[in-house]
Amino acid sequence: IPKSLEKLQHIQVLDLSFNLLKGEIPSGGKFANLSAESFLGYYAPCGAPKFHVPVCSDGAKKHNNVNILR
Numbered sequence: 001i002p003k004s005l006e007k008l009q010h011i012q013v014l015d016l017s018f019n020l021l022k023g024e025i026p027s028g029g030k031f032a033n034l035s036a037e038s039f040l041g042y043y044a045p046c047g048a049p050k051f052h053v054p055v056c057s058d059g060a061k062k063h064n065n066v067n068i069l070r
Contacts, residue, residue: 001026017041024056 001021005014006029014030018041025031025039025047036052039045046056 001031005029006031025051025053027051 001016001023003024003026005011006026008014008030011030020043022042022044023046025042025045027048027050034051036050039051039053045051045053047053049055
């Protein structure tokens, strides 16, 4: 999930389920209020301990992958 999404202040719904995103789950902005259940179906997540996922390695933090499906 791109860290830039933390800056979206007025977003109410963001469904990224089953998009094969991987890498660090942002923990600021609207993401600060989410729970681990918000990331079920997320492929290879890492992030803050509150999300009950592995802590990110330096490589995972640098390479947040975004795949755009058309």
